[in-house]
Amino acid sequence: MTQGENSGVGRLSRREAMGLVGAAGLGVAAALNEQVANAQAPPAGPVAPWTLSSSAPSIPSWNTELKQLAPNVYAYIQAGGLGKPNMSNAALIVGPDSMMAIDTLTAPLLTKAFIAAAKRAGGGKPITHVIDTHHHGDHIAGNQFFVPCEIVSHEYCRDEVAKQAAAVAPGTKFAKREGFAEGTEERKIAVPTTAFNDKLVYNVGNVLVEWMFLGPAHTWGDIVAYLPKEKILFAGDIFFSYITPFGHNAHISKWIEVCDRINKMDVDVIVPGHGPVGNKNELAQMAEYYVFLKSEVKKRYAAGMTPGRAAAEIKMTRWQNWAVPEQLVRNVVRLYAEFSATLVPDVMDDANNNAIAEYNALKKGATAQSRTSLDLA
């Protein structure tokens, strides 16, 4: 496995030089500005529980599998669908002598199942490189099971993982949970050993893997892997497929712009951080979720409505049936922070808790949560 450039040269100019920019974009950011300009504040009214919509598209279910996408290139998709946990995905690139894993999942038994599948696919070759697409626990908690190896991330991600590692007291165990952990495994968060800010290129055998930072999106440190020959993009949590995107660390407006940039790349297959393997159309559906939500939130923000009530009132039309719908509340909180120029990279626990308490009080049977038990996504 050889490592190529790691410099601070501007991304756009390099990508343009490589001929990656060409196709027409989504234009979703422009569409949003038009919608917001025409916005009228809706009146506050009674709110109903979240219900599935017969007029909105239904979503599929999918199984756990190591899915081959191209020679030596695999996505490790964990099972999900409506009403299911919708856990994170991982991926694998097989070289002639060693392998690269992308993300390490949430808990020991999940990670060990991924490693076993990877070893079977790669004929037992060692996994020498792990790439963390971002710092969330469901993508990095399994790092420790790959050590010794090089662990690579964006610098922001590395710093956030280092904070998480420092917060784990020696001797801490993973909580016992069926299918997740035996309860005997010591928890030792392994911090990335190599970090970059802009671009880092690997040749994994014949597979060229271009790691890139496209700007703040789901977090301030998301990186994507572009495989130009295979026209595959590993998007991490920049892409949620049929699952409500989790925006609790996000800059949602910049995330929409990053989706536009991906849409201009020469890509046929996009692997999400959560959900089944998709493509540009499905990424665009997710970006449009945020475009629509931003326009609905903007009206209510302008009318002086609280975030919890805004979240309770908004109907997500064609996204109504997506899994984990009540992540909406945390997305609304981030948009309020954007509009009030109070957005910070960290999770805003107090604002989330206030909005979720109000949302759950307004909507009978609502189950929005500030944090999930495993810090999913």
Ligand SMILES: [Zn+2]
């Ligand atoms: Zn995430």
